[in-house]
Amino acid sequence: MPQEPTTTAPGPPGVLRGWLDALAVVLAGIAAMAAVAALGLWAAGADSLPGGGFPYVLAGALALAVGGSVQLDGGAGFFAQVDAGITAMPLSVGLVGALVMAEVFLRQLRFRAVAGGVELLGRVARTAAVWVVALVLLTLAARHTFVVPLGNDLAQQLGGALGLTPEIGFHAEAATTVGLGLLWLLVVLALTFAVSRRAPLPRGLVPFQQAVRPAAFAMLLVLLVCVAIGLVAGLVTAVVHGNARETLALLLLALPNLVWLALGLGLGAQWHGHLVGALGLPVPDALSTVLRGPDGSAATIDLGTLAEQNGLVWLLLPMAAVLLLAAGFLTAYRSPREVRLWQHAVRLGAAAAVTMLLVGVWSRVSAAYGLSVLGVGVGEGGLGDLLGSVLGDTGPAASLGGGSLSLSPQLWVAVPLAAAWGVVAGLLGGLLAAGRGRRGEIPADDR
Template identity: 70%
Template sequence: MQQPITRAAGPPGVVRGWLDAFAVVLAGLVAMAAVAALGLWLAGAGDLPEGGFPPVLAATMALAVGGSVQLDGGAGSFAAVDAGVTAMPLTVSLVGAVAMAEVFLRQLRFRAVAGGGELLGRIVRTVLLWVLALVLITVVAKHTFVVPLGGSLAQTIGSALGLTPEVGFHADGPTTIGIGLAWLLLVLAAAFAVSRRAPLPGALLRYQLAVRPPAFALWTVLLAYVVIGAVAGVITAIAHGNARQTLAVVLLVLPDLVWLAFGLGLGAQWHGRLEGAVGLPIPKALSSVLRAPNGREATIDLGTLADHDARSWWLLPVAAVLLLAAAFLAAQRSPRTVRLWQHAVRFALATAVTVLLVGLWTRIDADYGLSVLGVGLGQGGLADLLGTVLGGNNPLTGFGSGSLRLRPALWTAVPLAAGWGLLTGALGALLAARVRHRGELTEGGG
């Protein structure tokens, strides 16, 4: 008598759901940690003393999801450091977002429609594990470096005066967890908006043809800028011989620079100011514009950049060509029954949303300052004198104040992007009218 065939029992449904969510979170953490670690190592962070590399890595990951890092320290009760950094290393963000989206969507493959309850359950489980991961990141992203004063005499004097130079940092918990949670929800929403194969609840199926073609096209534009920037970075590393520094920029902040270039190419403006010496990678032309006389706020656009580097004008035709190509791609992926004005409006909305996100992602607030007995110090003031007296290894040497601000003028950038999208969307639809659209059959049925 034939024995019945038994199948190995898999994990129960609830356990499987939590394992799937864990896989999504783990994929994002591993991807971000790998890219950030390599970039930081190339930047020289591997030589940090006192086990400082893991906390710095965690702080970089906190910044990558929109968190902020506060710097503190000083020399006992005599001097204090007051600083903070809010700037997203977007290469780390991008890699983590792609990894999480890919794993999340792969778990839903082989189906055309997904139930709303199932999707909600998957999202809730992923969110809960992601919040736990963010809590762990903020706990690890905390460290204090004790810097020796120099010779024995300096050590004796420093001990007598209560000068124990320390420089530390910590991730701001509420900001990192709150914005990091919003970051994950945005990643998942973008994944469903961009991917043609992502299953949706039945109630949302009617919107996919209006959203997905332009969303995918604009996502392609952002990726194209990253690829162009990466190629330029590799060429620069080979030609100028500063491979470690250049590759560190590529692995940490490449999208910050190239997506800023995309917005500027469309005519958008950013406002900012650079004072002192802030250890962040900034192109020479941008740095020159930001260092406005008398600490005034500078306007960054194609004109002001071209005053320092005429090649900046190339940002305009590059943006126009890539946006037109994206509009053509969006129209080609849409049914032929979609009217020209519908293409134009949908592409305009997608372009406006893209530039809005680029503006929010490229905001930078970084500042530091040293105060002695409550008196703020500028560059070249009493801090340098203390550094000379206490020894060359004293962290107060050359430590004055500095700040970097970079903020988009969204109230003009977003309408301007919508105008570009409207124009290129219409032109792209006209160009795509003579080509075969996705899903169409030829006259022979093939």
């Protein structure tokens, strides 16, 4: 019998089209992150940086958003020295970029229930290759040097007499930004396939999707609900207290950093950290107070220590419990009826543990800077102010020429705690869903 003629989709040839698809994913993510970061930096006051430094600071913020680090250096020989570095992910920027890239990647695979493993690996590899090029360009753009006055009268006179021009610069570390940025993309794409029912899988993996996707989607929804609650609270705070620009900076740069930390604290996890100087952004007073341990020593952040400053912090416990219970119910509702109760519990426990691991790793903060002129801190109006502006801090720490912030989770406690909460929530959620008309077997064309 004669074969039916085959038709090809209009457009570029297959290989070229694949690279264009990868380019579309990367450009969409970069554009979304740049828009959010630019608005956040503008609200934080970075638009007033001298020497047209805003675009370079924006590139630095994007490097941080995907896991990179930024180092600050400069000075005037032996006369003035800067010692600084930042490793912190502005998760608002990264979250928007991840959601946009996942959506564009999935739209290129729409109307398909199954895809070949070679094809999917090819798409991921091309996207990763284009992403690496973008990260290299971002690293090259995220560097700048400012020439500024010293600010201190005596220092200014000495500098003029010695013919020294103080400078302060910053640069994104290439190895960290490219390496961890690539890992960030791979994690985002892996989570996309783990969460979305629209993502086609190779035939060999289709039977396993119901063991992963309902629980993974439920935990993603928990994280997004936390962000939504924080967004509403932030907008109300801006209206009531009148600090609209500062609050907008927080929402656009670091909202998930706070609300996901609050979720972890509600589950009983602990963070350790310290704060010397000013944060530069409006954060809960209880957190700021606890971080300022005596003599800059490390402090433990948990429900108990925060509740000593504000008793309302205890509300994080029932809020976390309600969110995890809702996740348990949603996991059971989206699973086939033949899934056993203990399977719901194990799957949600595993998903909750992975979620807390990622939240813990992504919420780490390490920022320290110091500035001295002949061993003496620089006064207000000079290098200290500029350094604080680059770091997003225009408070007292900046004018004194020094400060530090660290925040890291106790993962060996947080991850097992989240797993235990997930197991209990999975059991209770499965029991609640058993008495209701929950979803049965999911049709193959709807997976």
